[in-house]
Amino acid sequence: DIQMTQSPSSVSGSVGDRVTITCRASQGISSWLAWYQQKPGKAPKLLIYGAFSLQSGVPSRFSGSGSGTDFTLTISSLQPEDFATYYCQQTNSFPPPLTFGGGTKVEIK
Amino acid sequence: EVQLLESGGGLVQPGGSLRLSCAASGFTFSSYAMSWVRQAPGKGLEWVSTISASADSTYYADSVKGRFTISRDNSKNTLYLQMNSLGAEDTAVYYCAKDLSEIVARGYFDHWGQGTLVTVSS
Numbered sequence: 001d002i003q004m005t006q007s008p009s010s011v012s013g014s015v016g017d018r019v020t021i022t023c024r025a026s027q028g029i030s031s032w033l034a035w036y037q038q039k040p041g042k043a044p045k046l047l048i049y050g051a052f053s054l055q056s057g058v059p060s061r062f063s064g065s066g067s068g069t070d071f072t073l074t075i076s077s078l079q080p081e082d083f084a085t086y087y088c089q090q091t092n093s094f095p096p097p098l099t100f101g102g103g104t105k106v107e108i109k
Numbered sequence: 110e111v112q113l114l115e116s117g118g119g120l121v122q123p124g125g126s127l128r129l130s131c132a133a134s135g136f137t138f139s140s141y142a143m144s145w146v147r148q149a150p151g152k153g154l155e156w157v158s159t160i161s162a163s164a165d166s167t168y169y170a171d172s173v174k175g176r177f178t179i180s181r182d183n184s185k186n187t188l189y190l191q192m193n194s195l196g197a198e199d200t201a202v203y204y205c206a207k208d209l210s211e212i213v214a215r216g217y218f219d220h221w222g223q224g225t226l227v228t229v230s231s
Contacts, residue, residue, distance in 0.1 A: 001171075034217045036154075043204055043221035044146075044154065055209075055219065087154055091216035096168040098144075098156040098216045 002026050002090050006101035012109040019075045021086055021104045028068045029092035035064055035073045038103075039084045047086075048073065075106075083108055111135040111220045113205050118225030125195050125229070131188040131205030131222055139163070139183035142214035145190050147201035148224075157203070158190065162212060172198075195229045202226050 003026035013019050023033065031051035036044040046055045048064035051071060061076045075082055088101040117129040131143070145157040158179040159168045167179050178191040188205050203225050206218035 032215075036218075038154075043224055044218070045221075046209070046217060046219045049209060049215075049217040089154075089156075089216075094214065094216040095166065096156060096159050096216065097170055098159075100154040100156065103153045 001097050002029060002093055002099055004088055004090055004099050004101035006086075006088055006104050008104060009102065010105040010107060012107045013078045014109045015078055015080060017078045017109075019078055019082075019106060021073045021088075021106075023066075023071045023073070023088035023101050025069045025071075025090055025092075029090045031067045032090060032092035032094070033064070033066070033071050034089045034091065035062075036087045036089065037082075037084045038087065044087065078106070082106060111207065113207065113220055113222035115203065115205055115222040115225040118203065118227045120228045120230065121195055122231050123196055123229055126191070126193045127195065127227060129190040129192065129203055129205075129225060129227075131190075133186045133188065133205075133207070136207070136220075137211075138181075138186040140211045142208040143181060143188045144206045144208070144216075144218065145179065145188075146204045146206055146218070146221075147199075148204070149198075149201040152201075155201075159214070159216070160188070161214065192227070195227075197229050200227060200229045 035048040038044040052064045144159040160179045205222045207220040208214040209217040209219040
């Protein structure tokens with residue numbers, strides 16, 4: 001199975017900061033990558049798919065980039081509602097198995 | 110508005126069985142692949158199973174293969190997960206999730222239910 005490794009596991013920031021999260025695949029996955037945001041006690045929310053396509057309704061301060069094995073999620077100006085855990089997910093191997101990264105918690109500094 | 114509502118979770122003894130349901134509304138259920146994703150307490154997300162829109166293909170994580178069965182009833186707009194031979198490692202919140210793409214699934218989940226907690230304990 002394709003393994004997804006996220007870094008860092010946690011990052012702290014202040015409102016207005018630029019935050020970047022990285023995700024590395026154990027083998028090339030082209031652009032078959034999604035990013036999700038999850039707040040405590042809530043279901044995940046799709047932010048980005050196809051590595052860089054913004055899901056409908058998601059603020060433009062979120063952006064994704066990368067292809068092959070290395071990907072990034074960038075929050076250009078951190079807002080109070082962005083403090084959450086973020087997960088990457090590869091879908092290159094679809095039909096499944098699908099795999100998620102371990103998550104990155106964005107905390108308030 | 111797309112809505113996914115899971116039910117059927119609860120406390121079950123090791124070795125027991127449980128059947129989860131996910132009632133869907135707000136979209137053409139029969140046109141989308143559906144999946145189950147779980148999250149153990151304090152842990153990350155784990156894909157569990159996917160079923161194609163027409164139910165002719167099913168897929169499972171190795172960790173549940175042979176014990177779990179995914180199914181759907183397109184006439185009732187409902188997704189199911191039959192879970193047998195449950196162990197402590199299956200304790201998690203189980204989410205049903207809708208594929209982003211109609212007909213040709215790609216494994217991106219654009220809508221999720223609120224989750225149902227399954228606890229396996231004696």
